[in-house]
Amino acid sequence: MLQHFFGLFYLLAVSQLLSFTGSHADECPLQLNPQRVVVKYGGSVSVDCSPSVPHKGMGWEASEGAVSMTRDNLITWRVSELREWDIQPSCYINYNKPQCSVNLPVTIYKTPDSVSISTVNHNGPMMERNQYELQCDVLNVAPVQYLTVNWYKGQTLVDQTNFTDTIKTPVSKTSKLLIRPDRADDGAQYWCEAKLELGEEGPQPPPTAPSETLNVEVYYKPKHSSSTETIIKTKEVSLNCTVKANPAPTYSWQSEHLRETISSSVLLTSTLSSGTYNCTATNSQGSDFKEFILKSTGSRPTFWNVLIFSQLLVASIIVT
Ligand SMILES: *[C@@H]1O[C@H](CO)[C@@H](O)[C@H](O)[C@H]1NC(C)=O
Ligand SMILES: *[C@@H]1O[C@H](CO)[C@@H](O)[C@H](O)[C@H]1NC(C)=O
Ligand SMILES: *[C@@H]1O[C@H](CO)[C@@H](O)[C@H](O)[C@H]1NC(C)=O
Numbered sequence: 001m002l003q004h005f006f007g008l009f010y011l012l013a014v015s016q017l018l019s020f021t022g023s024h025a026d027e028c029p030l031q032l033n034p035q036r037v038v039v040k041y042g043g044s045v046s047v048d049c050s051p052s053v054p055h056k057g058m059g060w061e062a063s064e065g066a067v068s069m070t071r072d073n074l075i076t077w078r079v080s081e082l083r084e085w086d087i088q089p090s091c092y093i094n095y096n097k098p099q100c101s102v103n104l105p106v107t108i109y110k111t112p113d114s115v116s117i118s119t120v121n122h123n124g125p126m127m128e129r130n131q132y133e134l135q136c137d138v139l140n141v142a143p144v145q146y147l148t149v150n151w152y153k154g155q156t157l158v159d160q161t162n163f164t165d166t167i168k169t170p171v172s173k174t175s176k177l178l179i180r181p182d183r184a185d186d187g188a189q190y191w192c193e194a195k196l197e198l199g200e201e202g203p204q205p206p207p208t209a210p211s212e213t214l215n216v217e218v219y220y221k222p223k224h225s226s227s228t229e230t231i232i233k234t235k236e237v238s239l240n241c242t243v244k245a246n247p248a249p250t251y252s253w254q255s256e257h258l259r260e261t262i263s264s265s266v267l268l269t270s271t272l273s274s275g276t277y278n279c280t281a282t283n284s285q286g287s288d289f290k291e292f293i294l295k296s297t298g299s300r301p302t303f304w305n306v307l308i309f310s311q312l313l314v315a316s317i318i319v320t
Contacts, residue, residue: 032104036106041142059075085168086169145165148160154188219283222288224290241253243290249281249282
């Protein structure tokens with residue numbers, strides 16, 4: 001309760017402070033239009049400055065496009081090819097108080113020369129459940145403060161990196177992504193994208209530059225969805241041991257009913273007698289076996305045969 005009271009008190013104090021500094025900043029009677037600019041490096045820019053009081057002279061101060069003091073009531077800062085990364089224009093006014101001025105925030109941006117994706121210290125297929133590092137290199141982009149690197153797997157955004165440096169000139173940046181691929185990631189396409197989110201005054205939609213895609217190949221061992229399967233023998237049925245694995249597995253069948261091992265993934269039941277058949281699928285990552293129990297259709301009525309036989313037996317006992 002007491003904490004809430006002080007919290008409220010603190011908020012009041014802060015809001016008063018804010019409104020005070022706000023009115024203080026409004027003191028210089030100049031209006032910039034627009035109040036902030038976002039310009040592509042080498043692009044053109046123009047900003048109007050107008051007073052809200054009678055004045056004795058006003059002008060634009062800037063390392064390029066300056067306007068010397070004039071009695072006009074609308075002056076424009078204008079540059080046709082802006083190539084100064086840290087330009088800081090300001091509009092000033094002389095009136096019945098000391099000279100004051102308003103700064104124009106200028107953001108100059110440059111889209112990256114290139115965006116590329118690579119795997120760090122690794123070549124070739126990845127092993128399931130090992131960890132790997134992907135890297136996205138963004139060359140010569142400005143200002144990095146507004147740069148976001150987005151990481152995608154297919155069309156899904158999987159990670160995002162922002163940068164906090166306030167440097168205005170172009171720099172190169174690297175973002176890294178750790179992945180631990182599983183079998184479902186075999187064939188996944190990773191890519192990254194550099195995006196410059198320059199705000200409302202910036203270009204819409206924000207400029208983006210994608211990398212090429214990185215196709216991930218994952219090695220994983222065979223794994224059957226069930227380790228045993230019972231199959232009733234009919235004409236068409238087969239024992240199918242086919243299982244997904246990368247690299248493709250080899251197969252071998254073992255059974256007391258087979259004279260030699262068979263290396264195909266499928267056995268046709270029409271040629272087989274009832275019994276147990278083991279199939280092992282193997283690749284460089286490991287192996288997995290599956291047991292097939294093949295039953296003949298004739299074996300099911302046995303129970304009824306026994307029942308009828310025992311009833312006949314009972315009947316014969318009663319008769320005698
Ligand atoms: C990165 O910046 C963007 C745009 O400003 C923002 O939407 C996003 O939440 C930020 N992401 C992170 C991880 O900070
Ligand atoms: C065996 O199973 C695989 C995968 O489940 C399937 O693609 C294939 O067609 C099957 N083969 C036969 C002969 O049924
Ligand atoms: C199949 O494999 C299982 C487990 O290894 C074993 O117990 C069984 O005896 C094998 N059956 C045949 C017919 O090889």
